[in-house]
Amino acid sequence: MLYPNHYLKILSAALLSLGSSLSPSINAVECGDIITEPATLTEDLTCSINDPNSAALTIQGPSGSLYMAGFSLTCSGLDQSNGIVLTGSSGELSTGTINGCNDAVVLSESGFHTVYGINILLPLDDGIVVSSNGNTVIGNFTLGDGSDSDDGIDINGNYNFISQNIIELSGDEGMEVDGIANTIIDNTITGSDSDGVELDGDFSIFISNTILGNDNTGIEIEGSSCTVSNNTVTGNGSSGITLQSSASNNNITQNNSNDNGAYGIFVTSMNATGNSIVFNTATGNGLFDLIDLFEDSDCSVNSNLWSGNTFSTSDPSCLE
Secondary structure (H helix, E strand, C coil), X not given: CCCHHHHHHHHHHHXXXXXXXXXXXXXXXXXXXXXXXXXXXXXXXXXCCCCCCCEEEEEECCCCEEECXXXXXXXXXXXXXEEEEEECECCEEEEEEEECCCCCEEECCCECCEEEEEEEECCCCCCEEECCCCCEEECCEEECCCCCCCCCEEECCCCCEEECCEEECCCCCCEEECCCCCEEECCEEECCCCCCEEECCCCCEXXXXXXXXXXXXXXXXXXXXCEEECCEEECCCCCCEEECCXXXXXXXXXXXXXXXXXXXXXXXXXCCCCCEEECCEECCCCCEEEEECCCXXXXXXXXXXXXXXXXXXXXXXXXX
C-alpha cells in the first residue's frame, strides 16, 4: 500500500525527470564554433586562429544567439582572426568583452542583428563593422589604441540604429558612416586619431551625440539630406563641424560647436549648397566660429542658409 507521501515522491521524481529531458543541454562554446541556437558563454575563451578573414565565433541567425554572461573572448596568435561574425538574419550578441581581435564584431549578410552590452578592447582593425541593413547596435564600448586600430564603428549598411555607444581612442575615425538612412543617437566619441565622425551617407539622422577631443574634425559631413542636430562638438583639433565635397541640403541645427582648434562650423566646398545652418551655438573656436569659403562679403551668393546662430566671429562677417 502506498501512502500519500509516497505518491508525492513518485510524482516529484517523474517531474524532475521530465524537466531534465525538456531543458536544453548546455554545451561549451569553443573556438571556431558556428552557433545556430541560443548559447551562453560559461568561461573566458582565448582563440588562436591565424586568419584575419575568419572568425573566432560565428552566430548564424535567425536562431543563433550568444549571451556572453560577462565573460571574454580574446584573439591571439600572429595574424588574429575577426572576433564574432553574425550571419544570416536576426542574430543576437550581448554582455561580454572582446579583446585583441581584427574586426571585433561584424554584422553581415541579411542583417537585422542586435548587438548590445559588448566591451571591445584594442581591436587591430575596426571595433564594430555594420555591413548589412536594419541592425541595432546599442550600449557598447570600444577602446582603440589611438593609432594602429581603425574605426570604432564602421557603418556600410543602411537603415541601422546606433545608440548609446561609447567610442574612445580610435586609430582612425571614431565612426564612419557610408550607408544611407542610418539613425545615430546619443553616442559619445572621444580621442580619435582622425575625425570623430565621417558622415558620408545620405539621409543620415545624427542627433544628441557628444564629439569631444578628437585630433581632426569633430563631424565631417559629405553626405546629403542629413539631419545633424543637438550635438555637442567640443575641443576637437581642427574644426567642430565641416560641410565639404558635395554635402548638400543638410539641416545643421541646434548644435553646440565650441572651443575647437580652428573653426566652429565650416563650409569648405563650392558644391556644399542648399544647407540650412540655423540656431547653432559656436563660440571660442581658434580662428572663426562660422566660416563659408564661397560666400561673398555681402552674403549675396546665398548658397546656404545661415540664420539664428549664436557666435562671436565669422567669415564673411555677414553670416548670421
